[in-house]
Amino acid sequence: MRAYQRKLDIKNGRVDLSHGAGGRAMAQLISGLFHEAFGNEWLARGNDQAAFDVGAGRMVMTTDGYVISPLFFPGGNIGSLAVHGTINDVAMGGARPLYLSASFIIEEGFRFSDLKTIADSMGEAARAAGVYIITGDTKVVERGKADGLFISTTGVGVLADGLDLSAEKARVGDRVLVSGSLGDHGTAIMSRRQNLAFETEIVSDSAALHDLVALMVAAGGSSIRVMRDPTRGGLAAMLNEIAHQSGLGFHLQEEAIPVKPAVAAACELLGLDPLHVANEGKLVAIVAPDMADAVLAAMKAHPLGCDAADIGEAVADNHQFVQMSTSFGGGRIVDWLSGEQLPRIC
Amino acid sequence: MKYADEFRDKTIARGLARVIGAEADSQRKYRFMEFCGGHTHAISRYGLEDMLPANVRMIHGPGCPVCVLPASRIDMAIRLAEQPEVTLCVYGDLMRVPGSQGKSLLSAKAFGADIRMVYSTLDAIRIAEQAPNREVVFFAIGFETTTPPTAVMIRLAEKKWLKSFSVFCNHVLTPSAMHSILESPDIRNIGRVEIDGFVGPAHVSTIIGTEPYEVLAEQFGKPIVIAGFEPLDMMQAILMLVRQVNEGRHEVENQYSRAVTRKGNRRAQEEVSDIFELRDQFEWRGLGLVPHSGLKLKQAYAQFDAEMRFTMHEVRVADNPACECGAILRGVKRPVDCKLFGTVCTPEIPIGSCMVSSEGACAAQWTYGRFRDYRLRRA
Numbered sequence: 103m104r105a106y107q108r109k110l111d112i113k114n115g116r117v118d119l120s121h122g123a124g125g126r127a128m129a130q131l132i133s134g135l136f137h138e139a140f141g142n143e144w145l146a147r148g149n150d151q152a153a154f155d156v157g158a159g160r161m162v163m164t165t166d167g168y169v170i171s172p173l174f175f176p177g178g179n180i181g182s183l184a185v186h187g188t189i190n191d192v193a194m195g196g197a198r199p200l201y202l203s204a205s206f207i208i209e210e211g212f213r214f215s216d217l218k219t220i221a222d223s224m225g226e227a228a229r230a231a232g233v234y235i236i237t238g239d240t241k242v243v244e245r246g247k248a249d250g251l252f253i254s255t256t257g258v259g260v261l262a263d264g265l266d267l268s269a270e271k272a273r274v275g276d277r278v279l280v281s282g283s284l285g286d287h288g289t290a291i292m293s294r295r296q297n298l299a300f301e302t303e304i305v306s307d308s309a310a311l312h313d314l315v316a317l318m319v320a321a322g323g324s325s326i327r328v329m330r331d332p333t334r335g336g337l338a339a340m341l342n343e344i345a346h347q348s349g350l351g352f353h354l355q356e357e358a359i360p361v362k363p364a365v366a367a368a369c370e371l372l373g374l375d376p377l378h379v380a381n382e383g384k385l386v387a388i389v390a391p392d393m394a395d396a397v398l399a400a401m402k403a404h405p406l407g408c409d410a411a412d413i414g415e416a417v418a419d420n421h422q423f424v425q426m427s428t429s430f431g432g433g434r435i436v437d438w439l440s441g442e443q444l445p446r447i448c
Numbered sequence: 449m450k451y452a453d454e455f456r457d458k459t460i461a462r463g464l465a466r467v468i469g470a471e472a473d474s475q476r477k478y479r480f481m482e483f484c485g486g487h488t489h490a491i492s493r494y495g496l497e498d499m500l501p502a503n504v505r506m507i508h509g510p511g512c513p514v515c516v517l518p519a520s521r522i523d524m525a526i527r528l529a530e531q532p533e534v535t536l537c538v539y540g541d542l543m544r545v546p547g548s549q550g551k552s553l554l555s556a557k558a559f560g561a562d563i564r565m566v567y568s569t570l571d572a573i574r575i576a577e578q579a580p581n582r583e584v585v586f587f588a589i590g591f592e593t594t595t596p597p598t599a600v601m602i603r604l605a606e607k608k609w610l611k612s613f614s615v616f617c618n619h620v621l622t623p624s625a626m627h628s629i630l631e632s633p634d635i636r637n638i639g640r641v642e643i644d645g646f647v648g649p650a651h652v653s654t655i656i657g658t659e660p661y662e663v664l665a666e667q668f669g670k671p672i673v674i675a676g677f678e679p680l681d682m683m684q685a686i687l688m689l690v691r692q693v694n695e696g697r698h699e700v701e702n703q704y705s706r707a708v709t710r711k712g713n714r715r716a717q718e719e720v721s722d723i724f725e726l727r728d729q730f731e732w733r734g735l736g737l738v739p740h741s742g743l744k745l746k747q748a749y750a751q752f753d754a755e756m757r758f759t760m761h762e763v764r765v766a767d768n769p770a771c772e773c774g775a776i777l778r779g780v781k782r783p784v785d786c787k788l789f790g791t792v793c794t795p796e797i798p799i800g801s802c803m804v805s806s807e808g809a810c811a812a813q814w815t816y817g818r819f820r821d822y823r824l825r826r827a
Contacts, residue, residue, distance in 0.1 A: 427495075
């Protein structure tokens, strides 16, 4: 005879320590909430691991942790962000993302209703992207030991033979392409911070970029030297990273860099530089000059790349500076951010 | 972006650059100090130096309140925050400022001190209201621009009967610092002042007006042009300074007439003088002790004065002897002339005041302009 178990009270209930203790309550949370949201054959088998097939090509793997505050923001929540972010890290290698894992660290007292919203939007984001969340873990910690919810994800994908994107492949004369306007995600988060809240129509750009990447790879193949998504530290950190890894410098044209007027205004107000602000649905590609126009055209053909722009080029520079001609007519360095500009943005 | 892009117009900038180039006498040098960090930031951020002729050089002044705060005051704040009953409210850019022995508020927070980053004085009031059992202290810093909000905050705390709220006051005065730059013992030792004129403060002057600078212009024979923080404001102010120098004038002129008057904001001035009074002297990182350059709370508001409430003591700490901030702030040396610049002293681990915030002379040069140093060295 099966013991009676009260249904999860999604509407008014809260996570308590028993939901991480390995007993029935935990099993109920996993099957009632996570399986429901992610629904796929691997999870349904209920094993501690998931076995899966991969096609031809090399495997790609990435891992990521999400500690964002606030958990809900205009344009998404920590769940959709975790799925998009992990897919993007796989896709930046030129690979096709296939499977994800998700590990949840939940603070005691967290609302079931919020957890369900977050899990549902993870499932939705994964389905929309054609990937599956096939294994996971749940832990509950005492009140005050975590800020609501932390999510860790791992992503696996496959890379077609012959593709090998890497920073050291950048060459002098390569073009720098960006897939759209910069700074949307960070500004959207800031607008919802408790002590800062301001009225704005800015929405996070959080999105899965693998379809866009597939179009670019089809158009440019191995003339795409390297791709990155400019998340924390923004475009500035990302280009400085590539400069160091490739031993080159970069020269940008400020006028060519797309930034939405509302983002520019918010950054002005907060004393931020949009080039340092995080993005979650943008990519930067360093592309051989002869193929740059073709790749740019491919980007513009996809809705997530319709504002794509060619913003500068790789130059020979022993100091590996990222320099920029300002729209005012002078020159400056675009440096790494020093210190912490926006804590817990992703 | 409306109402901002108009002041960043490339075509007008080119036109102004041409006029400055034409009017600057190639036979002489023009060395202008922009006092404010806001100006320093604009110069670096927009690459203004590239648009000026070689004989017009900008010297970055000490007008960054975070930079000039001495290690001893940071030490005091850290000791205060380490007391278990204290919650210290600070502006975010203060967190990394080094005290002595490499300690900062950020590291004190990591060791368990209750330090909260706030964006306005009202945030601190809110924290005090929510935690009536804590001793909530606001770390007040800044020039004349930020003093009126602190005054209003103290009034508000009084009205709300906040019994355990106080202010650690570090407000400083601009004209006294300009005076010190032009007439300190160091300058007498060096024997000359390498400054031909000043780009005067923008926001500070909206409060104090242009009048307080008149005596400086007169006494030291240096032209002063009050300018806004946008790059075109700067270009126009530089042109006005070039003209004054060429014509042998030394007047206070107001480029920022859209916001600044001669008398300033009387209401704000009254608020400040009701609550604050002059200190005999105050220490500035890089400039040393500057007479009559700081404010403290009047006796009538002693209950809100953290220094009285917690009997805080100031222990002066010597700046790193190799640090050239003093000479850099007076225009005698450039950042690149300092041995520490970019070696052990960087924005991540600042040694001297000029490297502390992005508005400091060294940090601005390092963050935005260091490619020019290599050009210099190669040449």
